[in-house]
Amino acid sequence: MSALIESVRNAVGDTLFYYAVSPLAKILVLLFLIILPLISYLTFAERKILGYMQARLGPNRVGPWGLLQPIADVMKLLVKADSIPTRAVKWAFILAPCLVVGPALIIFSVIPLGPPAGGGGLSWFITDVNTGLLFIVALATVGVYGLIIGGWSSNNKFSLMGGLRSAAQMISYEVPQGLALVGPLLLAGSLSMVKIVEAQKADHTWYVFPQIVAFFIYFVAGVAESNRNPFDLPEAESELVAGYHTEYSGMRFALFFLGEYANMIVISAVATTVFLGGWLPPFPEYLPFLAVVPGPIWFFLKISVFLFTYIWFRGTFPRYRFDQLMELGWKWLLPLALANLAVTALVKLLLSEAPV
């Protein structure tokens, strides 16, 4: 493997390798071969797990145990009639799904699935920006544009209302989400995702233990960010407005859906990296044999826990009304996040050896 990489590097030259060949190869492998199938099989896993929780089997006709169901869904959506409402703003209508899916997929470029490579070899992330966490939060905000533009351009007052509600919800919950992330940031000392995980390795503790409140706030705000139950009022079928994606059909609708599930995976991945130690195996001192399992497998297992929790919430809870949702975000999560930040900073100041 490293011999192959060496030969390619020698053939192409160093600059071209580091700036063109290596990122392309990593995008191909990580994004297209790992993340995109993960997103589509997440839809399948949701239907299956939700079915099992509801005393029924999920889809099990297409392929063995229904495993080819996402492929059947994609093919169905591709051949559906592609309709644009007559008086809709055409360019905005076409742009909106891209604005939802694009940022969600771009965020994956800074999320480390595994440890960085040593000498030769490719690392398990596409790039490691040294303001990685800020990059992620900023791109998540861009995703809100897609909803607003999608709802507005549909020429449908219900879609507009749904889109605005959804946007208000997402913007409100970004504040506690960002503040919750600052807590472990103080402990790690760096915004780079890889360095956060390495700081957890150096401290011999995952940041979920000292920052349990921040973990809880981040996850709840994350559920609200991705418009999932119990915060899915903007897209619930049984409410008055059918949501911002009412007028979309076919592949555009599929892109909105993929964007939502990609968002779920992004939030799970960020929570794993910042709070649960990314690719680190648990108890490295007491159970050293666990290190034989490669890093990406641990990462995948930890993401699965979060994704299962997303589906678990969907199967259990009723949904909040919109004003109760906003009240929860602004009146409860935000003060809690600020308090957590203050306490963390105070404790870190008191425990540090710097002269006061």
Next chain:
Amino acid sequence: MTQPLGLPYDDHDGLFAESEEMELNFGPQHPATHGVLRLKLKINGEKIVDTYPIIGYLHRGTEKLFELHPFFQNVPHTDRMDYVAAATNNQAYVGAVEKLLGLVVPPRARYIRMMLAELQRISSHLLWLATHAIDIGAMTPFFYTFRERERILDLFEEYCGARLTLNCMRPGGLPHDLPVGWTDRCRKLMDDFPAKLDEYEELLTNNRIWKKRTVGIGVLPPDVAIDYGITGPMLRGSGIRWDVRKALPYEAYDEVEFEVPIGQNGDTYDRYLVRMAEMRQSVRIILQCLDKLPDGPVMARRPRVLKAAKDSEVYHGIEGPKGEIGFYIVGDGTPNPYRCHVRPPSFINLQSLPELCKGALIADLVALIGTTDIVLGEVDR
């Protein structure tokens, strides 16, 4: 709320165009209205200012159909009014016919009818819980309640052959006796059932999200409820202990012991608690019936052709799952009734919806439609 008595297709444009509020049509085709109910909402931002229900999309001329056939042939038509709770519809109709013709039902038939009606009450409340929960957002109680409802429908199927449109009672008694083993299966189901009710309560009753969505929503003051003529769990949720089974007992309800649960505040949460408690009381009634079931015939001795006396009339009301369902029958000396009017509880309970919606948000509207527990088959007949 004063609305002009316009034509059925009156658009009320003149009424609504002068105000600043937006008019919204919560159409007949909507996943949240249980059936084809159309609501014209006048909303001011998120708050509902006024509601105007428009019904009639499921009208089938049931009351006219009653006049065309003899008494015993009308029982299948009654199934299709409140199609969720067919046995109680049957019970109301055959009770009215028996009162009109002076038939005396044998005791075994009375007890079996009581059991069927209580089983139907449980099944109707399970469906109410399923749809109410899924409108508010919790989708799993739907599947759990339907799992139990399937077992009750299996019992009905073993008895009379159908699951939904039962046709299980006749004027004078019952068409057949219970099959072998029915009482054992019924007893087993009733023994298993309270544990399942505890499961639903675990999922919903103390859940803070459920409470936030239902406590204080749709408060119906008791005097307003009596003014509108509301009966059933909606009335009992407001604190008035009126149950036709206790006040004017029919069948054998005065021979079994049960309680009538009431609520305190008259909001959606109280109505939910009342219906859950009613299911438990129904289990109690059924177990007592199974213990006390007498032997004997199941059909009264009645003439070959049932003819009512000329100019005779009767009203007989029973406690259905949704309220008091009553039949007013006028006989005219022929085997067919001259006029048969139904008192549909859903229709009368629906009148309170504009009152409940005053000041509510749109998001509460689905909770309020769910709590009135309407079935459009009964509203429109």
Next chain:
Amino acid sequence: MSAIKRFFGKIMLLDLFAGLGLTFRHLFREKVTVQYPEERWEPAHRFRGMFRLDEDRCIKCTLCARDCPIDIIYIDFHQEVNPETGKKDKVLDRFDIDVQRCMFCGLCEEGCPTEPKSIWLTTKTYELASYDRWKNLYVDMDQLQEWKVRPAYTDDEIA
């Protein structure tokens, strides 16, 4: 004391965890799906399905046609001298049922006076879907009798 417990439960979201626990336990319980068409749900003995007629037992009293609430049974018969017994017998010309409108209420079966009944609905047949409206849903006399694979009429035991 109980106030403290309630406050603690409220802070620690115990009510939400109870609900989560219930759905988690359901992951491992029995599933109620009937995988049609591999598994077929078998109706009860008294299930009111498709009709069957037995012409030999039928005494052509037309009580079933009279009892039908929607009048979908059409019976024609004529009188003929039976060569064996020399008496006048009724012979069935037409016994059609318009299944499109039938609501399977069972009043025709109840009206039939013969023992055992000549028309019955307890054939445990509920798969009546068809691509052609007139071919399968307006059944005549021969079709009603030809259902040899369907159960014959039997009384069930009374409890």
